[in-house]
Amino acid sequence: MKFLTLSCLVLLGFSLTVAQPKSAAAVDAKVRSLMKSMTLEEKIGQMTQVDYEAIKNTPQDIVKFGLGSILWGGNSEIVDLSPKGWADCYDSLQGLSERTRLKVPILFGIDAVHGHNNVIGAVVFPHNIGLGAANDAALMEKVAMVTAKEMKGTGIHWAFAPCVAVARNERWGRTYESFGEEPELVRAMGTAHVKGLQGADLAAKTSALACVKHFVGDGGTTNGKDQGNTEVDLATLRSVHMPAYKDAIDAGALSVMASYNSWNGNKMHGNRYLLTDVLKGELKFQGFVVSDWNGIDQLSPNYKYAVEQSINAGMDMVMITSPRGNFNSYDVFTSTLKQLVKEKAVSMARIDDAVRRILKAKVMMGLFENRYTDRALLAEVGSASHREVARAAVRQSLVLMKNDTGILPLSKNVKRLIIAGKGADDIGMQCGGWTIDWQGKVGPVTTGGTTILQAVKQAVSSGTVVKYSADGSGADSGDVAVVVVGEQPYAEFMGDKADLSLSPEDVAVVEKLRARKAQVVVVLLSGRPMIVTPVLEKSAAFVAAWLPGTEGQGVADVLFGDHAPTGKLPHSWPRTMQQVPINVGDKEYDPLFPFGFGLTYAAAKAVK
Ligand code: BGC
Ligand code: BGC
Secondary structure (H helix, E strand, O other): OHHHHHHHHHHOOOOHHHHOOOOHHHHHHHHHHHHHOOOHHHHHHHOEEEEHHHOOOOOHHHHHOOOOEEEEOOOOOOOOOOHHHHHHHHHHHHHHHHHOOOOOOOEEEEOOOOOOOOOOOOOOOOOHHHHHHHOOHHHHHHHHHHHHHHHHOOOOOEEOOOEOOEOOOOOOOOHHHOOEOOHHHHHHHHHHHHHHHHOOOOOOOOOOEOOEEEEOOHHHOHHHOOOOEEOOOHHHHHHHHOHHHHHHHHOOOOEEEEOOOEEOOEEHHHOHHHHHHHHHHHOOOOOEEEOOOOHHHHOOOOHHHHHHHHHHHOOOEEEEOOOOOOOOOHHHHHHHHHHHHHOOOOOHHHHHHHHHHHHHHHHHOOOOOOOOOOHHHHHHOOOHHHHHHHHHHHHHHOEEEEEOOOOOOOOOOOOEEEEEOOOOOOHHHHHOOOEOEOOOOOOOOOOOOEOHHHHHHHHOOOOOEEEEEOOOOOOOOOOEEEEEEEOOOOOHHHHOOOOOEOOHHHHHHHHHHHHOOOEEEEEEEOOOOOEOHHHHHHOOEEEEEEOOOOEOHHHHHHHOOOOOOOOOOOOOEOOOHHHOOOOOOOOOOOOOEOOOOOEOOOOOOEOO
16 A cells, blocks of 8 residues: 555655655765865854854855854844845855855754744744743644744744743743743643644755754743853752753754853853763754854853863854954854864864764755745745634633633623723734844834734724723723733843833723723733732733734634633742742742633633
């Protein structure tokens, strides 16, 4: 039977090798033959990744240095941010790889961390914290599959995702990049994410390479300080922060990004024990390790020593960025590493190991055969069916925390509905950081999509008057008001906060509505739990919507009962800042809402 099917395919003119992942032997053979003819300079070129904006002479330097990889950082802009603009830029840069002696394709990386979020018109999904609340591996896989497809529509094939941080302190500005505070949840979502991005075959036209980050302990720093010091013992590092890596590697992840953080005072970028002995040895990681944005520059003011320490620790590819600032540029990196090899401070075996790992990924991705954008995928970027997947992700990510009076779900036939709060009509605030810009931006210009206000207007019947008032004025007694409040966009260390209270302005909106005797439903847009007690007490219902992204209809689906809430808290919800950090399993555990809490409509009581 099998034979018949195969021979039919052959008769029909299908090449069997296209449909099947490359065999390990074939991959090795290709890598070996390439490496045999490579010079030291070419090898070091493969280990060099440069930010698009940091390339001093384009196109000359890309060819001259034989750059192995180019990335677009959160703020590296190209001229035309449309899908076609990105595809054109990608193809022209990739074309330069054919001008090098061995024509090794360049690997292009981008922070597609909640959809292909640097592209205007791409679907923006909920940030990971929301997907952790949804806790649905099949959904997670689908989200990542759509992301990979949209990436490939622009040619770009390497996502710096998933972030499998286990965020243990909500002060951390990257809490939303983590699926939650508990390792099992992170494991399940991280694995599904890798599978969705990479597909069954990395060489498939819709697959993208995953980059599991940031190894290791990024979510465990003292006081939740970004790039800080993770002061835990080895057993905790292994049981809390490491399990998701093992799973991702077993699921086939071929790249890992090292973390900025230190472990008990030692920076991860120079940690040979963890990068080599544990990650590559114990966890049997066969892919390559990339450094974070200028990460090795932080190791020592003596750059030569920093390079030596990091490469010998097991760093395979080095992310190099702008010569603005005090960072060393790629010409300095390449000459420094070459000198270190000459002096035998870095062995040729270490260089070969790094290059073998990088080339292996490139071969497995099928880049040698297909290096340019498949333009047939371009039309799918931001398509209606992709937006449907995001909408489903949004409605599954919402956590209903209070509904005492049973005010939710709202009737679509209510006469008058007040929509208030600064987040009600703001795509930028819905999306959060890492959306077009590194830090994200408030306002309508960010990208396409549907705001919560627009979604509510679409959902209600034609007889309903929807009155929008950002500051909550104009309500009458008995009105139902949906108030959308929360955090302004931020990313990374810019989001580290000592105080997670709602802003006075947000509290004032709710108070104003209550003074007019309106019934208030609060929808919180935030990258983490916040201190909400004063507002919670005054509201009839409270929904944590995290950072849902472009598809506001998912919020309306829950508000009007087309979907009963199913999301569960991926974090313990603190009563006060004094309680932070608070995590499930703590000896003393008295949160406002426990990890895993979430109401639904049927009985309006906690379902676990
Ligand atoms: C972040 C990474 C990101 C990289 C590239 C770094 O600052 O820590 O998460 O992938 O920049 O933009
Ligand atoms: C870049 C980001 C990067 C950050 C690190 C920004 O300028 O655009 O990609 O993660 O710097 O500090």
